[in-house]
Amino acid sequence: MKSVIMGIDLGGTSIKLGLVNISGQIVQSLEWPTPKNKSYHEVIAAFERMSEQLLRESSYSWRDILGVGIGIPGFLDFSTGSVFEVVNLGWHQVPLKEELERIWDVPVLLENDANAAALGEMWTGAGKGASHIICLTIGTGIGGGVIINGDIYHGANGSAGEIGHITVKEQGGRPCNCGKKGCLETEASATAIVLKTLEQVKGASGLLKEEYAKQGNSITAKSVVELAKLGDPTCQTIIADAGTVLGKALANMCYLLNPELIVIGGGISYAGEILFKPLTESFRNFALPRVRENTSIVQAKLGNQAGIVGAASLIHHYDLLES
Template sequence: MEEKWLVGVDLGGTTIKMAFISLAGDILYSWEIPTDKRENGSHIPAAIASSIHQKLSEYEVTKERLIGVGIGAPGPVNEADGSVEIGVNLGWRNFPLQEILERETSLPVTVENDANVAALGEMWKGAGKGAKNLLCVTLGTGVGGGIIVNGEIVHGANGAGGEIGHITSVPAHGAPCNCGKTGCLETIASATGIVRLAVEKLSSGQPSKLREFDVVTSKHVFDAAKQGDELANTVIEQVAYHLGLALSYIANGINPEKIVIGGGVSKAGDTLLVPLKRYFTSFAFPRVAQAAEIVPATLGNQAGVTGAAWLVKEKILPNR
């Protein structure tokens, strides 16, 4: 009998990553398509379905081989019906993603927030492998997160659990955040936040290698820090301080085995992780700090599709 496949989908603002994945979590085929945001993203489910059908045809595989589709979507997801309450980058409001995608694919579908899905991927096949209590933080344009306790994603009362990026780091006179608040961790520890801090410091007239660039990026800041640039190192210390403090708050509550740091900013490696570990250890309850290993994410762009496939295995497969 042919082995069944899981379908993992990671829906981003620019591209949609997709994969056929084995029950053991191995990626068999992966591909991506551009995100069609026309008419408030109403074409997205049909585009996903069409692409899945096209790949089945290409690989000469029948749909019977597929167990179901797991999809990670940006924004809060309603657990009851798999609708996306708001997808800012897609133009979605209370968008019935699960219902439409099931209709388009004729397959069972499960929907979860994209940061949560990435956390599940890292737990199953990545840096969090073997851990049942972990915290996953994605440092990119924004700051996303997923909290897993006893192998289950923490959703909370209305689906907003795990919003690590919106912990208030600067209680007064903080920078405005896209969420409507000010002083969120996202305004400091994201790529955008790092650049903002660097530009602020440059306005003081302090000498720095960063003055060589017309447009400063977070990578420039980390590269300059590695070369001993004092201004850049001050920025990294500030980022590590606030990130370490925020992570200590959550870790004291859930006592995780692993804290997985992913996203583009995590590519800075030890330049960020060494000061982060130092601050986290100084802020967390000693037994919590002792148990929690801070590690870089290992799945990269495959975390989302892997976690989405895990959802199919756990939620859809038992009912088939």
């Protein structure tokens, strides 16, 4: 009896691949760097080699695999199962589903990585038991997934949930990779937090100044989070400001979607109350009582496993619908 699902989390830096049981637990996993030139055919070759290594190191074979789910950091054409565009990999109109089903002879399902993470959180994470969810992932950019009545909402052409590109600063906003200015991710993503920290580090002292010098006059978002938790006032203010912006944007989204739960993940979420307190206060300030009283804001639970579990949840969710 087929008993496990293969989940693949494709990123610009690394590929994570794992076997997930039908209870949503990872039983085996591995991670490789994404091929340097990020070409479509080299990534497929990496998928093949990784899957064979994973099966060799486990007690499973392809006969045990229900299917393969893949989280893709880009836009998909759900009518054909092809990848429309992945900007950070340089892909455009590639038949990924068709080619992998031919190679592996098992069902393959694709989903935007943020949407897959949202399904994963609903399956075994912070959203377990909820049916109306907004899931936000704060990383290099800001990804979003919207679940309505237990299903991902894709919109007319698969572009729903692009929360990171809500305009939050109409005047003087930073340029965004999407071509606009003042998007949410230019104000509250890990990239934005690093830029703001670098702007303020010259006037800072103490922990931030020391870490900046230690890293060769540079800083990472992870370091900003860690320094904030250690009490550095500049880092605390920068993360709190990001939380305030996020809270307002989420309040505006809730007028349209009225979710029962907002799940927030990604590296910046590890700042804990330094992020969540101003975020929640801002949300409550901008959301009407009727909206905010039924909406909880929580930290994601799946962490670095979100991509693999979320990708596997595509097959699990589909299998339940077909049963």
